[in-house]
Amino acid sequence: MPSPFTVAEDPWIPVRIRTDLTADEHAELQRLLPEAEAGRHLVGLRTLFSAAHLIADLDLDYPPVESVLRRMLAAGTARVTGLDTGTADGWLDTRDDVLTAGRFSSQAVNAYFDEHAPRFALYDTPRPFLQDPRLSEECTGVAPPGRLAMNRASGNNPVWADHTPETAPLTMPDAAGWLLAWHGYGPAGMGAVRTHGGRSTRSCKAGPYRCLISCFPHDPTSLFTTLIASVPAPAAWPTNPGNDHAPWETDTLPDPLHPPAPAGLISLLTSRTAHATLPTPRRDGRQVTGCRVVWCTATDLPTAIDPYVVDRDKGSPLRADCTRAVFLDLDALLLKHRPGSKIAVRRPTVFGSIADLPPRILTILGIRALGWHQDKQDKNFGWYAATTPPVCHYLEERDPDGAAALATLRAHTEATASDLYKALATAWYALNPRRKEDERAAFTTPAITRFYALAEPEFWKIAENPAQRPTYKRTAISVFDTATATMATTVRTMDAVAKARAKLTNPSKRR
Structure with a gap:
């Protein structure tokens, strides 16, 4: 069997290379990606961070995959830059220093991925990436691979996006993407039976991002800038007790009977999930031929404010709606509180520190919106992605009159x-x-x-x-x-x- 597929080293994330590379940058790109030219390429996580300043943007096909990936990349960005610690003023100084450097430190990137290397493998390792190995014993039934691919029909669910038969194998890059989607968007309802700690049930809770629209700061010309801008400032981090780790950073598997509240930025962005998964690789390790998908929490997930959703004083955060144009919520992203709304809405907390970015960056930042119109159960209507022109210079803190004018235009x-x-x-x-x-x-x-x-x-x-x-x-x-x-x-x-x-x-x- 070949070496296990690893999300750190093997290509699986579609990106677009910048078209305005200098001669030196092009030579560097050839060292990192020998066959790469301007256009779309697949990269692993290590290369993505090492070459982020040479990459224009992500180029994923499925918004739910992109939504979870952007959160995990923000967490990785915080780890390799030191933006996972600090107080308000010191944190802003660190961010300015990283932006001035113009790229991620190759030493910091390599040290991080070397430290956690075994846990980025999808199989043939005690702790496969974003999976729970206990399911091989706690869940006996193996579903077809179509259960993992959320755009396919599975079981009694109707076809809505992809007519590929549910029994058709998945490639490892596709499987990696759908692991992310299940991590954040799994439905409530009945899954396979899992028996853990004396509890045996099929009942699943809905994933933390299911039904919601997620909004990220976005520079269409530089993935590096996008990732730095996407890291929320300390004021947006939870402060619950416990260790602030990503799933691949800890020796401890999650306790599905007592899910912990996120203890900081990293656990907030990477560890909140309602579903546990365990794909079954083909003997040669090149494809996924089955999977287990079950509950990962016996109770509702502890309350947490996600930094990329529009929150409301009453009810859940703003829901995705494929019939509603994204620009109609622009003032809810630029203003601290949208005027004229019966229920007060609050912009995503990640935008709280965007106004402190240098003007040269702020004037080119737009917003990337990713939504999946669905219900909490297993019913889907459509997903969508939209990117605004540069609008972050209209943030209320920087241009209150401009933000108010856009709110009036929206109304x-x-x-x-x-x-x-x-x-x-x-x-x-x-x-x-x-x-x-x-x-x-x-x-x-x-x-x-x-x-x-x-x-x-x-x-x-x-x-x-x-x-x-x-x-x-x-x-x-x-x-x-x-x-x-x-x-x-x-x-x-x-x-x-x-x-x-x-x-x-x-x-x-x-x-």
């Missing part, structure tokens, strides 16, 4: 969408008075989604030039006419559509 956009919805609903109810509410939603929702898709480019154009006036009304009327075109076929239906359209062309006087 204006949603008000126009509300007028469009009312006009569409009026037309629909006039022609379908006895039909059900969900049928009305099937008519209005695609139209509103289309309106936001058409309005977004204008939103960003105005954000760059606030002197311009939005022309959302024309966009809304065009969407209304397209949506109702097949309705107006008789005098009666044309009259109903015209009256509904009048509500849109002459909306309330608030604008």
